[in-house]
Amino acid sequence: MYPAKYFQVEEEESLKLIAVINANPLATLMVNVNEALPHVSHIPFHFSECDSSTKTQDKVLIGHISNHHPLAKKLLTQTNIQVSLVFHGEQSYISPHCFDNVNGQVVPTWNYEKVQVSGVVTPVLSPEKKRQQMELSSQYFEREQEKPWKLTELSDKKIQQMLSAITFFKVNINSIEGNFKLSQNKPKQVKVRIAEQLTKKGKDKLAALIL
Numbered sequence: 001m002y003p004a005k006y007f008q009v010e011e012e013e014s015l016k017l018i019a020v021i022n023a024n025p026l027a028t029l030m031v032n033v034n035e036a037l038p039h040v041s042h043i044p045f046h047f048s049e050c051d052s053s054t055k056t057q058d059k060v061l062i063g064h065i066s067n068h069h070p071l072a073k074k075l076l077t078q079t080n081i082q083v084s085l086v087f088h089g090e091q092s093y094i095s096p097h098c099f100d101n102v103n104g105q106v107v108p109t110w111n112y113e114k115v116q117v118s119g120v121v122t123p124v125l126s127p128e129k130k131r132q133q134m135e136l137s138s139q140y141f142e143r144e145q146e147k148p149w150k151l152t153e154l155s156d157k158k159i160q161q162m163l164s165a166i167t168f169f170k171v172n173i174n175s176i177e178g179n180f181k182l183s184q185n186k187p188k189q190v191k192v193r194i195a196e197q198l199t200k201k202g203k204d205k206l207a208a209l210i211l
Contacts, residue, residue, distance in 0.1 A: 027085040028042055028086040031083045043064075045171070046062055046140045048170070061119070062133060062137065071167075084116065086117075090112070091112035092111055093109075094109045111181050111206060113182070115178045116179070122170045129168075131159065195211050
């Protein structure tokens with residue numbers, strides 16, 4: 001299902017790309033580790049709290065992994081490591097049976113939002129910076145909790161054990177693009193019917209994007 005040009009979202013529409021990443025932080029990470037196929041894993045990311053730029057290519061993504069992760073081991077011996085990230089937004093299968101008596105939708109398809117990022121990884125090495133980043137990351141991911149968890153709830157010993165077992169890193173973005181397949185090529189009547197069926201399936205957010 002190769003995306004046609006009219007499904008692609010370019011850098012100029014950066015706010016759309018940023019919104020998908022913020023709403024869906026668990027990315028598929030791909031990195032070459034001297035094997036026939038790239039290593040694939042799933043890692044949460046967020047933008048640097050210090051970066052207020054609205055341009056995606058000026059932004060930096062922050063992530064952390066176990067020291068046993070292949071990327072963490074690679075960072076010990078190499079520089080200029082390239083990674084690719086895919087952020088997965090709203091998505092759903094679209095059946096032709098949803099559109100009886102409506103012309104223009106005759107085959108099955110899939111609607112989705114995806115954002116693809118490529119960039120260079122830089123490790124966060126100092127203990128002070130790692131602790132600072134852990135505090136920022138926990139604050140970010142806990143921000144919508146009724147009672148946000150804080151790093152200070154752990155003892156200093158436990159914090160040190162945790163920080164010594166993980167590797168923080170930054171992804172300096174080289175390129176970013178989005179593929180938003182949202183029935184843009186369909187007549188208005190078809191899009192309305194698609195949205196109605198998606199709403200019945202509990203896919204309200206995707207339905208709103210199509211309309």
